Amino acid sequence: MTADEILVKKVQNCDLTAYGELVQRYQDRVYSLAVRMLNTPEDARDASQEIFIKVYKSLPGFDFRASFATWLYRVSANVCLDFLRRRGKEQKRSEPLRENRIRADCLADNSQGPEEALLEKESIRELRQAVDTLPDSYRIALVLHHYQELSYKQVAEVMDLPEKTVATRIHRAKMMLKEILLGGEGSELPENKKSIKQIPGRRITIL
Numbered sequence: 606m607t608a609d610e611i612l613v614k615k616v617q618n619c620d621l622t623a624y625g626e627l628v629q630r631y632q633d634r635v636y637s638l639a640v641r642m643l644n645t646p647e648d649a650r651d652a653s654q655e656i657f658i659k660v661y662k663s664l665p666g667f668d669f670r671a672s673f674a675t676w677l678y679r680v681s682a683n684v685c686l687d688f689l690r691r692r693g694k695e696q697k698r699s700e701p702l703r704e705n706r707i708r709a710d711c712l713a714d715n716s717q718g719p720e721e722a723l724l725e726k727e728s729i730r731e732l733r734q735a736v737d738t739l740p741d742s743y744r745i746a747l748v749l750h751h752y753q754e755l756s757y758k759q760v761a762e763v764m765d766l767p768e769k770t771v772a773t774r775i776h777r778a779k780m781m782l783k784e785i786l787l788g789g790e791g792s793e794l795p796e797n798k799k800s801i802k803q804i805p806g807r808r809i810t811i812l
Contacts, residue, residue, distance in 0.1 A: 607672075607673075608646075609627070609630075609672065609674065610669065610672040610673065612624075612626055612627050612630075612673075613627070613664060613667055613669075613673055616661075616664050617665055617667070624661060624664075627660075627673070628657055631674070631677055632653065632657075633679050633756055635653050635656055635657070635677070636649055636650070636653050636752065636756050637752065637753070638678070638681050638685065638748060638749070638752070638753055639652040639653050639656070639681065639684075639685055641736075641748045641752050642682075642685040642686075642688075642689070642744065642745065642748055643685060643688055643689070644733065644737055648688060648692075651688075652681075652684050652685055652688050655684050656680055656684045659680055659684065660677060660680055662681070671762060675759065675762045675763055678749065678753070678755070678759075679763045679764075679765070680764040680780060682745050682749070682763060682764070685745070686745065689741060693710060697808070732782075732786065733788060734784040735782050735786055736748075736782065738781075738785065739778050739781055739782070741779070742774060743763075743774045743775075743778040744778065745762055745764065746764065746771055746774040746775050746778065747774075747775055747778040747779075749763060749764075750771075750775055751775075757771050757772050759774075761777075
């Protein structure tokens, strides 16, 4: 029995301390997922709170058919998608991305000069805006794989989809980002934009 399973068993026996340990183990990963899906720290905090409340209420019925981590990601993804639906996709996608939405761990390296740091920050802003326009089902697959570093198989388990479907969605998401960021259509790119752009976290080469 894994450490997570032991803690879940304890929670099912009304051990609140064990639940606190589960929250401590996963709160950073849940927040990271939420902030990349929702783009604002405020919404990410609200979503994280809602996720862990829902998890606590649902744990008595947890049947161990999936790992706790997979189940938690599934709950987290669904809560984030509900948040996006509630606040309205059109409003979300047309809203400018503010400077304070970019978390410190995504910013340029401190060793860079001011001009390089500014260019890096601008590139990150463009990328975050581009990811924000992806269809929800593509974006959640991309975030889980490239930011949360889940394998295709794990993402498939979280999303309850065939692994090939997940791979296709991630590939299409990257192609969409390529067109948005580099201005190309299909495999063709303008000559003046043939460059490399990458997503912070697990590196994604757009071109």
